[in-house]
Amino acid sequence: QLIDPFLLSPPPRVRPVPGKKAAAIGSSRRSVPKALFFSLLRPGRGQFYQGKKMRGFLFETVTAAAAFLALDYQVNLDFDTARYEEARRRLAAAADESDRRLIDAEASRFLDDADEAEFFRNISLGVLAGFWGLSLFDTLLPGKENGEARWAVEARQTGFAVVLRF
Numbered sequence: 001q002l003i004d005p006f007l008l009s010p011p012p013r014v015r016p017v018p019g020k021k022a023a024a025i026g027s028s029r030r031s032v033p034k035a036l037f038f039s040l041l042r043p044g045r046g047q048f049y050q051g052k053k054m055r056g057f058l059f060e061t062v063t064a065a066a067a068f069l070a071l072d073y074q075v076n077l078d079f080d081t082a083r084y085e086e087a088r089r090r091l092a093a094a095a096d097e098s099d100r101r102l103i104d105a106e107a108s109r110f111l112d113d114a115d116e117a118e119f120f121r122n123i124s125l126g127v128l129a130g131f132w133g134l135s136l137f138d139t140l141l142p143g144k145e146n147g148e149a150r151w152a153v154e155a156r157q158t159g160f161a162v163v164l165r166f
Contacts, residue, residue, distance in 0.1 A: 030050045030051065032139065034046075034049065035047075035050050035139040036136060036139045036140065039059075039136050039138075039139045040136060042060070043060060043063040043131060043132045043135035043136075044056040044057065044058070044059035044060035044061075044063070044135060045060075046135065046136075046138075046139035047059060047135065047138060050139065055138060059131060059134070059135040059138070062127070062131045063128055063131045066124050066125075066127040066128035066131065067128055069120075069124040070121050070124035070125045070128060073117050073118075073120045073121035073124055074117075076113075076117040076121075077114055077117040077118050077121055080110055080111075080113040080114035080117055081114045083110045084107055084111050084114055087106050087107035087110055088107055090103050091103040091104055091107060
């Protein structure tokens with residue numbers, strides 16, 4: 001309980017049955033706004049709170065990977081941009097025409113590398129935002145009823161299907 005008390009499910013609610021020597025055990029109701037708030041802070045956290053542990057793990061893993069990739073591409077973008085700017089400064093200071101052509105080709109390569117890093121950084125940020133938003137949307141969907149989820153993604157021979165049970 002000291003490691004991460006937020007990941008633990010709340011204990012079941014036990015209440016005595018009137019007129020019998022028995023106790024009724026029920027799960028505590030999970031607050032949707034609270035789950036939405038948890039998912040807003042950290043994708044997947046709201047799913048853990050609602051008892052959707054596998055989905056929570058999926059959302060946390062994908063968003064963490066997308067965030068690390070976006071950070072890596074941002075570092076590459078900064079590095080390539082700095083190399084491009086340095087090459088442009090050397091180009092302005094070059095006196096010989098053959099040196100100018102070589103430096104211009106080098107600067108063009110650095111600019112292409114910076115454009116590629118920016119493109120992949122933007123894709124990573126899009127995946128991050130998409131899964132974060134999907135995590136928020138998933139907290140609004142109902143959880144398991146009678147041991148079976150109301151909606152699920154199932155693998156089939158022809159591909160994947162989103163199934164909504166009534």
